[in-house]
Amino acid sequence: MLKIGDVLLVSIQVELEDQVVLELQDDLAARIVDSGASGVVIDITAVEIVDSFVGRMLATTAAISRMLDAQTVVVGMRPAVAITLVELGLSLGGVRTALTLEKGLEILARRDDSRPAQL
Amino acid sequence: MPEQDTCTRLVELLTAEQESLGAAWVEAVSRTLRGRISLAELDRELRELYAALVEGLRGGGLDWRGDAFGEVRALLAELSRTRARQGFTPTETATSVLAGKDVLAPSEDTSAGDVRAYLHLSKLIDALGLFTLEVYAKTREEIISAQAEQLMELSTPVVKLWEGVVAVPLVGTLDSARTQVVMEKLLQALVDTGSDQAIIDITGVPAVDTEVAQHLLKTVVAARLMGAECIISGIRPQIAQTIVALGIQFGDIVTKSSLADALKHALRRGDAAVVRPGGRA
Incomplete structure (x- = not known):
């Protein structure tokens, strides 16, 4: 978990198992509070397989972050993953998404122009 | 014998x-x-x-x-x-x-x-x-x-209209197999071209029923999951009437009657730099 300005960058490089996702959620919530981050970017470029559990956890993670006043952007979702989620009926309502990490950071920077993310 | x-x-x-x-x-x-x-x-x-x-x-x-x-x-x-x-x-x-x-x-x-x-x-x-x-x-x-x-290959080209804008002109009847191909191709094109605006043009689709609408919605949601916005264009008057009569909800998906309108909308939303011949942005 990296911190860039007041954005937390979570890059997922391993296959998402249920336990890993739960730990990630805990860690992330703790880090947001500790660092006072205002944005979270979850990079799932390396993720090739998702199931309904992971899909739901992405949504809840985003909701938790929002509660802690940090907006979450999920970036780099592969086409196959997107299709799977749609077929599972998960549209991840309330989660912002972006094609690339760069665009994800842009969204966060644009959101609080008054307090631009110091990149 | x-x-x-x-x-x-x-x-x-x-x-x-x-x-x-x-x-x-x-x-x-x-x-x-x-x-x-x-x-x-x-x-x-x-x-x-x-x-x-x-x-x-x-x-x-x-x-x-x-x-x-x-x-x-x-x-x-x-x-x-x-x-x-x-x-x-x-x-x-x-x-x-x-x-x-x-x-x-x-x-x-x-x-x-x-x-x-x-x-x-x-x-x-x-x-x-x-x-x-x-x-x-x-x-x-x-x-x-x-x-x-x-035929499947031929009938589903994904074209890049502008920096950051891709379009799929759909021609012919849509069934689940074709929509699957369209969806995959469109999503792949989004990744390949790094576009965050997609236009699905249904001018060439003869009829829209609940199934076709369902497929379109799925494609739009999948594109959204990847961080791209979809616009559905080329909705003819009869098709608009059918969609309303069938009670299909397109929700907050932007729909335009012509591809030109859709492109204009996409460019405005994508903040793309439109440079006019005069040199002014």
């Missing part, structure tokens, strides 16, 4: 007059094909087949599935496939084989034993004829499925 003797007798009969019988066969077949295949080629094909048939009989029994008839089956499959590709009818294809029966047809002064042998041969040739038709049908099916695949 035991099978072995029948075979021996048939081989005798067939080899004794191989030249004239072969010629008669070629002659009979060429009449039905009416010169759409060159005589030399036909002659070569049938004579090979004839020789293989005699070899098969000599080699073992009257079972066309046996090893001895492997050569015959291979030749027939080849012949049948070529015919199917060249557009000959099933009858014409089958006749090529079945005409072989006529050349050996017994006359009044044929002995009873030979007539029985002929009946066995006739059965054998019938089976081979059926085999030919089977291969013919299979080849046709292969051609059809290959064409369906090509």
Whole structure:
């Protein structure tokens, strides 16, 4: 978990198992509070397989972050993953998404122009 | 008469007059094909087949599935496939084989034993004829499925309209298989071009029902998950009426009546730099 300005960058490089996702959620919530981050970017470029559990956890993670006043952007979702989620009926309502990490950071920077993310 | 003797007798009969019988066969077949295949080629094909048939009989029994008839089956499959590709009818294809029966047809002064042998041969040739038709049908099916695949490929291009904007002009009826292809291609194009605006143009879609709408919505949601926004354009008046009458909710998906409007909208939303010829942005 990296911190860039007041954005937390979570890059997922391993296959998402249920336990890993739960730990990630805990860690992330703790880090947001500790660092006072205002944005979270979850990079799932390396993720090739998702199931309904992971899909739901992405949504809840985003909701938790929002509660802690940090907006979450999920970036780099592969086409196959997107299709799977749609077929599972998960549209991840309330989660912002972006094609690339760069665009994800842009969204966060644009959101609080008054307090631009110091990149 | 035991099978072995029948075979021996048939081989005798067939080899004794191989030249004239072969010629008669070629002659009979060429009449039905009416010169759409060159005589030399036909002659070569049938004579090979004839020789293989005699070899098969000599080699073992009257079972066309046996090893001895492997050569015959291979030749027939080849012949049948070529015919199917060249557009000959099933009858014409089958006749090529079945005409072989006529050349050996017994006359009044044929002995009873030979007539029985002929009946066995006739059965054998019938089976081979059926085999030919089977291969013919299979080849046709292969051609059809290959064409369906090509059509699928052809009918779903994803075009890049602008920096950051891609479009899929949909033409023809949408079913689940096609929508799946469209969805995959569109999403892949989003990744490849790094576009975050996608336009789905349904000008060429003749009718929209709940199923098609469902497919469209899925595509839009999948694109959103990847971080791209979709616009549906090319909605004709009748289609708009149908959609409303069916009670389909497009929710917050942007719909435009023409591709031009959609592009304008996409550019505005994507903050793309539109440089006019005058130099002003």
